[in-house]
Amino acid sequence: MSDTFERLMAFVDGQVDAAESAPIRAALQVDGALQAKEGEWRAQSQALRAAFDPILEEHVPERLRAQVAPQAEVLRFPSWRAHWRGLAIGAGALAAAALLGFQFGTGNNEGLLRSTPEGVRAKGALAQALERQASGPAAGKAVAIAFTLTAQDGAPCRAFRVPDQGLDGLACRAEAGWSVIALGTQTKGAPASFRPAAGLSAGVLAALDGLQGSDTLDADAEAARIKAKWR
Amino acid sequence: MTQTAQFRAALAALIPRMRRFARALTGNVADADDLVQDTLERALTRQAQWREGTRLDSWVFRIAQNLWIDRTRSRRVRGEVSDEEALLAAPGFDGRAAAEARDQLDKVRKAMAAMSEEQRVVVGLVLIEGYSYREAADIIGAPEGTVTSRLFRARAVLDQAFAEEIAR
Incomplete structure (x- = not known):
């Protein structure tokens, strides 16, 4: 008996194929108890769906959506500010910069970089160029600015090259001056033509990605920022 | 998109169904969404265990039901409130329904509360989520006959x- 009802249940639940369902259909024709059960079970299934299906239309709580939200594909630095506090250019990087040939200020005006407790600051010709020089070719000058962009937190940042030394870097404007957040050695034979990101070293390009910044500023926008002293 | 991004998007698409299934198991919104949250977390940490080409939904529902069964067992061991009491006390269903529909919901809720955890899992998988007996058996890791007998008792x-409602 129970076996008959189990087969009826499988039939009601759509688990049996046409061949298997034929004898069940035949039994249903003649057995009132089976018929009654079929009706009850179909009604129950319907009641269950009616009770639970509306949940599909409910608003999904933010905490659940956030769990599977897409992650940024770009490797993201905490923020460039964290970098100039010493993460990106820590002691090791400073030593590397020295090895690369960067002249550090020792009271010497020729120096381009200055080490501070908050990180590495531009000084001398580098600081002047970052502050006042337009992007583009800079024949005869110590520093060329490649381009300017705005970091995600609103700070202006500029990529630069020091052609004589085959070096490049990225600096962002902070209250106290230009913080250098990345330095690199340029690949030999960098293109003579001045295409924006071309020829920047891998480390500098990675730091640029990390900024999640805007597109580069055009000449007019950049000139306006320079004139406003980056405020 | 990377593989991980696709995986996350696929999980996100399953959340409404996971919430429906979890509501069937727990009977209330808060416990259900906690269960979904734990399930998503485990799915993300165990992504490597999911074999591409197999159904992600079955894999995720297996995680959910395992978490829930483990949790109810440990709760029973600790002598906490019985599931039936929790279910009857819980505002798990939509209060806006019309009287007749509310009556139906009431029956469903009482019946779900009276079931064992194992029966509730099978009802959730087959009658609410629409899995076949075979698929449900794969999800709970038991023979198909076990699904049939649990469902029959449910x-x-x-x-x-x-x-009972009719008799009143």
């Missing part, structure tokens, strides 16, 4: 809940 509980 049907008897439903029969009783619906019959």
